[in-house]
Amino acid sequence: MDAEASLLGAMIEASPYRRFLRDIADDAVRIALANNQIRPILSRVAASGRVPSAGWLGRRRADADERILLAFLEHLAFASPKFLASVGEWPLREHRG
Numbered sequence: 234m235d236a237e238a239s240l241l242g243a244m245i246e247a248s249p250y251r252r253f254l255r256d257i258a259d260d261a262v263r264i265a266l267a268n269n270q271i272r273p274i275l276s277r278v279a280a281s282g283r284v285p286s287a288g289w290l291g292r293r294r295a296d297a298d299e300r301i302l303l304a305f306l307e308h309l310a311f312a313s314p315k316f317l318a319s320v321g322e323w324p325l326r327e328h329r330g
Contacts, residue, residue, distance in 0.1 A: 234266055236260045236276075236280075237262075237265070237266060237272070237276055237279045238266070238280040239263060239284075240277065240278060240279040240284065240285075241258075241262050241281075241302075241306075242258060242262070243284050243285045244285050244302060244303070244306060245258050245261065245306065246285070248284035248303070248306055248307075248310070250252060250306060250307060250310035250316075252315070253308060253310040253311075253313045253315045253316040254255075254310050254313065255313055256313070256314075257309065257313050257314075257315075260309075263303075263311050264283055264309070265305065269287045271301075271302070271305055272309075274301050274302060275302060276299045277298055277300050278299055278302060283299075286304065304318065
């Protein structure tokens with residue numbers, strides 16, 4: 234699963250949401266590898282040999298598997314403590330307003 238973890242790390246670094254994902258990268262890998270839907274997709278993309286780098290998303294269209302992984306990372310980014318703090322919603326259970 235090293236290839237999958239490396240791929241996800243590279244996707245995080247190439248992601249426009251990397252500032253929210255970097256702090257939770259280990260959790261993202263753990264969750265992806267434990268997920269019965271994401272793990273096989275991650276394995277297929279890792280086996281393809283395409284490694285994301287800076288500008289990766291702008292140079293070509295992501296295929297269906299890559300779009301699923303990008304949606305997974307986007308979800309994690311918007312659920313991350315760093316993003317929630319940036320919009321005043323972290324820590325949880327604080328009284329607002």
